[in-house]
Amino acid sequence: xxxxxxxxxxxISEWTTLVSxxxxxxxxxxxxxxxxLFVLFIxxxxxxxxxxxxxxxxxxxxSRIFPFLQIEPTWTAVSEVxxxxxxxxxxxGAMLIGAALATAGATYQGxxxxxxxxxxxxxxxxxxxIGAALAxxxxxxxxxxQIFAFxxxxxxxxxxxxxxxxxxxxSTIMLILSGIVVSGxxxxxxxxxxxxxxxxxxxxxxxxxxxxxLANVTPQEVMAISIPMxxxxxxxxxxxWWINIMSLGELQSAVLGANYKFYRRVGIVASTVLTVxxxxxxxxxxxxxxxxxxxxxxxxGVDNKRLMPVCILTGAIFMLIVDTFARxxxxxxxxxGVLTGFVxxxxxxxxxxxxxxxxx
Amino acid sequence: MLEVSKISFSYKPTQxxxxxVSFRLEAGQIMTLLGPNGVGKSTLFDCLCRLKTPDTGEIxxxxxxxxSYTMRQLASVITLLSQTVQSVFDFTVLEYVLMGxxxxxxxxxxxxxxxxxEVDRVLAQLGLSHFADRIFTELSGGEKxxxxxxxxxxxxxxxxxxxxxxxxxxxxxxQKIIKLIKEMAATGYSVIMTTHNPDHAIQxxxxxxxxxxxxxxxxxxxxxxxxxxxxxxxxxxxxxxHVPEVGRMACVAK
Numbered sequence: 001x002x003x004x005x006x007x008x009x010x011x012i013s014e015w016t017t018l019v020s021x022x023x024x025x026x027x028x029x030x031x032x033x034x035x036x037l038f039v040l041f042i043x044x045x046x047x048x049x050x051x052x053x054x055x056x057x058x059x060x061x062x063s064r065i066f067p068f069l070q071i072e073p074t075w076t077a078v079s080e081v082x083x084x085x086x087x088x089x090x091x092x093g094a095m096l097i098g099a100a101l102a103t104a105g106a107t108y109q110g111x112x113x114x115x116x117x118x119x120x121x122x123x124x125x126x127x128x129x130i131g132a133a134l135a136x137x138x139x140x141x142x143x144x145x146q147i148f149a150f151x152x153x154x155x156x157x158x159x160x161x162x163x164x165x166x167x168x169x170x171s172t173i174m175l176i177l178s179g180i181v182v183s184g185x186x187x188x189x190x191x192x193x194x195x196x197x198x199x200x201x202x203x204x205x206x207x208x209x210x211x212x213x214l215a216n217v218t219p220q221e222v223m224a225i226s227i228p229m230x231x232x233x234x235x236x237x238x239x240x241w242w243i244n245i246m247s248l249g250e251l252q253s254a255v256l257g258a259n260y261k262f263y264r265r266v267g268i269v270a271s272t273v274l275t276v277x278x279x280x281x282x283x284x285x286x287x288x289x290x291x292x293x294x295x296x297x298x299x300x301g302v303d304n305k306r307l308m309p310v311c312i313l314t315g316a317i318f319m320l321i322v323d324t325f326a327r328x329x330x331x332x333x334x335x336x337g338v339l340t341g342f343v344x345x346x347x348x349x350x351x352x353x354x355x356x357x358x359x360x
Numbered sequence: 361m362l363e364v365s366k367i368s369f370s371y372k373p374t375q376x377x378x379x380x381v382s383f384r385l386e387a388g389q390i391m392t393l394l395g396p397n398g399v400g401k402s403t404l405f406d407c408l409c410r411l412k413t414p415d416t417g418e419i420x421x422x423x424x425x426x427x428s429y430t431m432r433q434l435a436s437v438i439t440l441l442s443q444t445v446q447s448v449f450d451f452t453v454l455e456y457v458l459m460g461x462x463x464x465x466x467x468x469x470x471x472x473x474x475x476x477x478e479v480d481r482v483l484a485q486l487g488l489s490h491f492a493d494r495i496f497t498e499l500s501g502g503e504k505x506x507x508x509x510x511x512x513x514x515x516x517x518x519x520x521x522x523x524x525x526x527x528x529x530x531x532x533x534x535q536k537i538i539k540l541i542k543e544m545a546a547t548g549y550s551v552i553m554t555t556h557n558p559d560h561a562i563q564x565x566x567x568x569x570x571x572x573x574x575x576x577x578x579x580x581x582x583x584x585x586x587x588x589x590x591x592x593x594x595x596x597x598x599x600x601x602h603v604p605e606v607g608r609m610a611c612v613a614k
Contacts, residue, residue, distance in 0.1 A: 110449075113448050114448065115448060115449070238468040238469075239468060240470070241465070241469070241470035241471065242462075242467075244451070244455065244459060245459050245462055247447065247448065247449055248445060248446075248447055248459070249446075251411065251442065252442070252445060254409070254411055254431060255409060255411075255435065255439055255440045255442075256435055256439075256459060256460070256462040256463065256515070257430075257431045257432040257433070257434060257435025257436065257462060257463040258431075258432075258435075258462050259431065259467075262467075297449075297450075301450070301452065301455070302449040302450050302451055302455070303451070303455050305470050
């Protein structure tokens, strides 16, 4: 392998050439990502303040998935509780949320013909924050905060998508403008809520919620989000090739006989559900939905049919790594949104650096 | 193949684009559409593709009124090659041409092996095989036009509408596209093409339609074009002269 020190992304650029020149097939890349994700999955469960061996983790999971193997426990009961009750839900949650945000971001970018679109493009995140803040101010339980956030995110998206209908202008640019207006307005509402929130109790909770965290995620919540998320992944993969055509605009779609409005609606609904579920569980987690699709394009090109599976896998891998840092880097939890920003923003800059010839 | 009778279109009651436009186009026939900027040539194309609906009149496509088609069926009979297709994403030529398969692909499906083979075959046919992995948006104007034609062929329409295919092209590339369009018609496609160069109408033969400022259309053979007619629609003195060296009429400005 050629060693190149000139570009900080030399490794990635070699990968890209490998995939695009057909030397590394797409299926092999997917296989490698799946293996990588699985290895990370086992090792990140082992990592943390309570020390576990990767072997123990593997056999604990194996004994649960295939009880008929009757594996003799060589681990302590505490290890089993840590693996199954504490780390496993959190790690599955992290993978789902990373995959969801990356896929929603890629879908929005394709549908809105805008490489700068992110999952909170239509005001989902701002709406969810208001929902959560409302529940916190009303001193509701943690689960209710999540439900309020979910509803808030949906309501915000509904407002954003209704404005173009009220204005009788169904163009995509109108929807983008509507998203900007609604997000802006909701951010002001959010500031107001923070202003009136009790600075001793509610305010810190709101602020912490907004920074994003998976610290309190429960197995039930992960179960609750996983099925709708999986359905949305399947839907997006089914329309992924058509998103290519949508990205050429409404006129080109019509000329090719593709129902632009139908695919736009399906894409928006699926991406919104993915985003709102992710945000309801984890709070505001920025940069993943913007940066991961760009990283995916660097690996396999812009064809959404290839991009979506890659986004699901790399989004999961990215979030798994970041969340492991969040829970084990220091003795206290580091907010997830803070870390994704620290990692995501410079990473995005590197991606832009790599694409510099194509900008401007 | 295509029968347009007495269609008119206006954006507002006071703002008529064209009125009473009628013509017939047979399989393998070429029609060149001449007319000044803003006269409604592109709007006429939009009506033929049902992107816009004319206020009056009827368009019969392959024996059926255009309104009876679904968008998907329509896309496998008629296609429009726009002046500029802009993509914010760097699709390769292969990925771009593959989109032409859309009318045959199930609404939740994606291209299969035979679609890829068809794209390979069409690219080879047009001598574009070496372009397959190039980025579409990075191609030159002439190359983009050829790739768009490849995409249109993959779409398997019977009628191709070319909206100013020679704009932004140098003379060499213009002639390349004219030759390609002639070949397309020879293989059975009906072609309507708009152009700003009356010479192209003369070179292509077939039918020539002139669109006037008021939105009326006159139709005839390119041989019946006269300098006066062209001078009138373009509002500038133009002459049609016979150039013996090339053996045809040519349009020149005074």
